[in-house]
Amino acid sequence: VxxxxxxxxxxxxxxxxxxxxxxxxxxxxxxxxxxxxxxxxxxxxxxxxxxxxxxxxxxxxxxxxxxxxxxxxxxxxxxxxxxxxxxxxxKRIVPLLPPPVTRFILPHTDVVFNRASVEIQRGCTRGCRFCHAGMVFRPVRERSLAELLETIDAIVRETGHEEIGLLSLSSSDYTQIAPLVKAIAEKYDPRTLSISLPSLRIESFSAELADMLAGGRKTGFTFAPEAATDRLREVINKPIPTQSLLETAEEVYRRGWQLIKLYFMIGQPTETDEDVRAIARLAKEVYRIGKKHHGRRAKVRIGVSTFVPKPHTPFQWASLCPLDEIARKQLLLREELGGARGILYNWNNPEESLLEAVLSRGDRRLGAVIRGAWERGAKFDAWGDQFRPQAWWDAFAAEGLDPAWYAHRPRLADEVFPWDHIGAGVEKRWLLMDWYASQRGEVKVDCRNHCYHCGILTAFKGIRANTPPQAWQCPPVRNPRWQQLAEAGEIIGLTPVVRENMKRARVPEV
Ligand code: SF4
Structure with a gap:
């Protein structure tokens, strides 16, 4: 298995x-x-x-x-x-993204997510401190514009899919995003091929991009500010000024969308009640802008999940907010919204967050708990109607383990974590420094503009020495010793597979 x-x-x-x-x-x-x-x-x-x-x-x-x-x-x-x-x-990485899949297995019946997916780039350089994917998928590698356009053509030809999702952790950061969207918009009629572009940054340009792809269909526009105050967004390293967020909302409504969805988290490190109240204020402000353009048809939907600390991130030392605190903050937000017309509010079950927190940073002793919960009927827990928290808490009790110890205990800087022998490339020392930086509210800008030496280039220097400078967003390895060794084929040679991939991805060998 x-x-x-x-x-x-x-x-x-x-x-x-x-x-x-x-x-x-x-x-x-x-x-x-x-x-x-x-x-x-x-x-x-x-x-x-x-x-x-x-x-x-x-x-x-x-x-x-x-x-x-x-x-x-x-x-x-x-x-x-x-x-x-x-x-x-x-961890293993591929030096360059291999050619994308174009011949999918097609289901006979309609399925959830009935669309083809094309990964336009892998990795993210933004460094949001809560984000597991952002840390473990480094370095950033892009597919070429030519390859993506050929891929979309091939998918339409081979499969007849009417919907294609262009996937990445941060689509706006793909360097060829504007030419890509323009080329797609010129070639395909949005009534016959719908292209979705998730994970757009909160900037007016995103509205322009989405507008080019949308045709007449403008169902909802999603953004994830994650926190509602400038201060807390600096702590989590997602620094978008509130003013830009409001300007983006204005642009989205102006271009015809009537619904804006905003995703937030509560329970993040250093959060105060003021940060929670600010979510309501921001939602009301966005709604006010929407009303200006669409009257009562304007809508704002806010999804508020609970922050769960994840391994291999700067926040892996943080605690999960106590459950009664989560419930109190959810209530505070509901009161603050005061049943505001046009604003829909979703939140999640704090017990689900507790279980997620325990399993995320758990150790091998949890195997017995997982088995015990399953024997007590726990199955398909991610489906709200199937979630049986009591089966889990009983299994913990039977094994003499305390979920609160796993979820809420503050971690010391030098604690050995159950995943310390697993390397994602980003060094633990660097994560710790970034955890301290978050407590000082220090922002680290996009690392494509300034490498912070997170450990990726140390872990994969041999591979980097063998990839063309433009193939990764990390700086090229400049150490002449590594480059000489690479050229002599003593680190990793360019295997035929890599050579072939580079050719197909149109990345010239230097
Ligand atoms: S090595 Fe530098 S550029 Fe590459 S992911 Fe790490 S911080 Fe970013």
């Missing part, structure tokens, strides 16, 4: 159930896994897993033993038990 994807950057809670985890991007490593499996397919499971453990980026949990301090139950370390198990597993 193998697993991969974002959640496996802390694999420990699922260690009892999974034979091996693949950390990071799968495109190259999956071929190595198939090759290794062919070599050992007739061997016993132990031999097979020892072979898998030798593949960089593969983590076989049974070959590691966690040790805990008796006094407080925190980890003292995780030790490899066999020679094949590396003490530290660095």
């Amino acid at each position: 193998m697993a991969g994807g974002n959640a496996t950057f802390n694999p420990e809670p699922m260690a009892d159930f999974i034979d091996f985890f693949v950390i990071g991007e799968g495109e190259d490593v999956v071929l190595e896994i198939v090759q290794a499996y062919r070599e050992v397919r007739r061997a016993d499971r132990e031999t097979q897993l020892r072979r898998m453990a030798q593949i960089p980026g593969v983590y076989v949990p049974r070959f590691y033993a966690p040790r805990y301090y008796a006094e407080d139950g925190t980890l003292s370390g995780i030790e490899p038990l066999v020679d094949e198990a590396a003490p530290f597993i660095t």
Whole structure:
């Protein structure tokens, strides 16, 4: 049984159930896994897993033993038990994005998300401190404009999909976004092919981009300011001045949208009641602008989730806000909104956030809890109507573990985390410095303009030395020793697969 994807950057809670985890991007490593499996397919499971453990980026949990301090139950370390198990597993990345999929398996019936997806770039350089994806998907690699246009053509031709989602963590940051949108708008009629562009930044230009793609269909425009005051947005490193947000709202309503959706989080580090009240004030202000353009047809929908600290982020040392505090803040916001006409307010169940917080930063002891909850009927918990919190709390009690200890306990700077032997490329030391910077309200601008040496170039210097300067948003490796070694093929040579990808992605080899 193998697993991969974002959640496996802390694999420990699922260690009892999974034979091996693949950390990071799968495109190259999956071929190595198939090759290794062919070599050992007739061997016993132990031999097979020892072979898998030798593949960089593969983590076989049974070959590691966690040790805990008796006094407080925190980890003292995780030790490899066999020679094949590396003490530290660095995630895998592909030097360049491989050619996108154009021939999808087509369902016979209508399905949720019935559209083709094309990844326009991977990674994000904005550095929002709560964002797991922003930290673990570094470095930023883009697909070329020519490749994307060819891909969209091929998808339309091969599949007949009428909807294509252009995916990325921050679409506005794709350097060719304006020419891409213009080319699509010129070529396709929005009535026959609808293109969605999620994760747009809060700036007037986003309204212009979306307008080019929308045709007549302007259902709703979504932004995620995450916090409602300039101060708190600086703490979380998502510095958008309130004034720009209001100007963007004005532009969106002016261009014909009647509904703006705004996403916020409550319970973020340093948050005060004033920050919570500001969500209501901002929503009312946006509604006032909408009313100017559309009268009573204008709408604002605010989705308010609870901040859950995630591993491998600067906020991994933060605590989850206590549940009674979350409930109080949700109520405070509802009172502050005062049933304002035209503003819809959604919030989430604090118990779901507690469970998410526990599993996000949990250790291997949670395996018994997961099993116990399942035996008590917990299944499909992410569906609100299926969520059975009591099954979980009973399972915790049966194992003598306290969910509050996992979720609300303040972490010390030098605490060993259950995921410390898993490397996302960004160094723990750097994350800690950024955690302290957040408490001082210090903003780190987009790292494409200023590299903060987060650790990516140290972890992947060999790969970087072999990729053209323009292929990543990180600076090129300038160390002449690395470059000489790379040229001599002593770090990693450009494999035929990479060469082929570079050719297809139209990135010239330097
Ligand atoms: S190495 Fe520099 S440019 Fe690259 S992701 Fe880290 S901070 Fe950003």
